[in-house]
Amino acid sequence: MIRIGNIRLGFAALSTIAVFLSLSTCAIIAAVKQENPDFHVPLSKMILFYERIALLATLVYGICVHFALVIIDRIKNRCK
Numbered sequence: 001m002i003r004i005g006n007i008r009l010g011f012a013a014l015s016t017i018a019v020f021l022s023l024s025t026c027a028i029i030a031a032v033k034q035e036n037p038d039f040h041v042p043l044s045k046m047i048l049f050y051e052r053i054a055l056l057a058t059l060v061y062g063i064c065v066h067f068a069l070v071i072i073d074r075i076k077n078r079c080k
Contacts, residue, residue: 002014011065011069012062012065012066012069015065016058016061016062016065019057019058019061020054020055020058023054023057023058024051024054026050026054027047027050027051027053027054028047028050028051030050031043031046031047031049031050034046
């Protein structure tokens, strides 16, 4: 657990931030690589499209991590 001021960040929050940053970087790189004069979609719209996918994937990852931590916590509490 990392503490910054009054905010405490655990595994789920830190890993979700890391996943978002990495997916966001990949989204920008993919949009720039796909930029082509023959392709009639502006770069800004391509970046927004890929960023939406990155946000959706981050949301799904955060939900899965949350459920995994809840299940692990319940298993630990039953064993006590």
